Amino acid sequence: MLDITPSHTQIAKPKSATQDAQANPFLSCRGLCFSANSNVLIKDISLNFSAHGMSAIMGFNGAGKSLLLRLLHGVIQPDSGTVLWDNTPVTHDNRKRQSMVFQKPVLLRRSVLDNLLFVLKSRGMSDPSIAFSLLEKVRLENVSSRAARLLSGGEQQRLALARGLATKPEILFLDEATSSLDPTSIAIIENILNEECLKGTKIIFASHDIGQIKRLASEVIFINHGRISEQTDAASFFKIPETKIAQTYLEGGLPVI
Numbered sequence: 257m258l259d260i261t262p263s264h265t266q267i268a269k270p271k272s273a274t275q276d277a278q279a280n281p282f283l284s285c286r287g288l289c290f291s292a293n294s295n296v297l298i299k300d301i302s303l304n305f306s307a308h309g310m311s312a313i314m315g316f317n318g319a320g321k322s323l324l325l326r327l328l329h330g331v332i333q334p335d336s337g338t339v340l341w342d343n344t345p346v347t348h349d350n351r352k353r354q355s356m357v358f359q360k361p362v363l364l365r366r367s368v369l370d371n372l373l374f375v376l377k378s379r380g381m382s383d384p385s386i387a388f389s390l391l392e393k394v395r396l397e398n399v400s401s402r403a404a405r406l407l408s409g410g411e412q413q414r415l416a417l418a419r420g421l422a423t424k425p426e427i428l429f430l431d432e433a434t435s436s437l438d439p440t441s442i443a444i445i446e447n448i449l450n451e452e453c454l455k456g457t458k459i460i461f462a463s464h465d466i467g468q469i470k471r472l473a474s475e476v477i478f479i480n481h482g483r484i485s486e487q488t489d490a491a492s493f494f495k496i497p498e499t500k501i502a503q504t505y506l507e508g509g510l511p512v513i
């Protein structure tokens with residue numbers, strides 16, 4: 257058989273998450289600045305996120321991780337700069353195709369099941385079987401009639417995640433969603449995040465749990481004093497971070513204050 261492969265054929269190397277983000281940005285921000293009480297808290301942040309994988313936002317306490325997540329999700333507005341999702345600004349309407357799970361979820365004074373049904377009904381979905389299958393997913397099916405506020409911290413986080421997933425978001429933001437949870441709750445949540453990621457949901461999460469970031473993230477964004485220090489493929493980041501501040505963080509060192 258005639259071999260038509262050119263002798264100089266090169267096999268393209270698979271792109272890293274960060275390279276992919278630069279080439280095909282799915283979500284991006286340009287020149288984001290945010291101040292409060294005359295303090296500049298987010299300083300000229302520009303980032304590209306690819307449509308796939310999990311992006312972890314890391315940094316010391318007060319670095320600006322939560323603010324950045326909220327700005328990207330569009331629940332707070334920057335003083336200047338833009339956020340584009342598929343080349344479109346994030347609006348009240350298209351934000352409904354995203355979800356955010358907060359560190360301290362605010363649950364309704366209703367049962368576990370009603371918390372989910374409320375979200376589903378607000379999106380025109382009234383089939384209770386959707387709520388029950390979400391409760392099974394987060395392993396809360398046996399406490400569906402319990403008052404949501406009586407749930408343990410880990411259970412509340414799992415309910416908050418179920419609520420976030422109820423609307424089948426294209427982007428899921430999580431702000432320290434597993435902090436202070438036990439290994440069982442963390443494992444349940446991480447398994448769900450892996451499943452959702454495989455189904456194509458873009459996941460952007462802030463965490464201080466280095467083990468978790470190693471397990472989940474395809475790329476790391478390290479933020480310090482409201483500025484981006486680096487955006488690096490996770491494997492490279494954990495091998496050798498590009499910046500001294502990220503090295504200090506990984507070594508368990510303290511920032512200069």
Ligand SMILES: Nc1ncnc2c1ncn2[C@@H]1O[C@H](COP(=O)(O)OP(=O)(O)OP(=O)(O)O)[C@@H](O)[C@H]1O
Binds near residue numbers: 292323
């Ligand atoms: N609405 C606000 N008004 C004034 N200051 C704010 C506001 N929101 C956040 N800050 C301040 O901005 C800084 C960054 O806050 P942010 O919550 O984003 O930090 P973080 O990196 O998520 O920290 P942590 O790891 O402790 O959760 C903090 O100093 C915080 O006090």
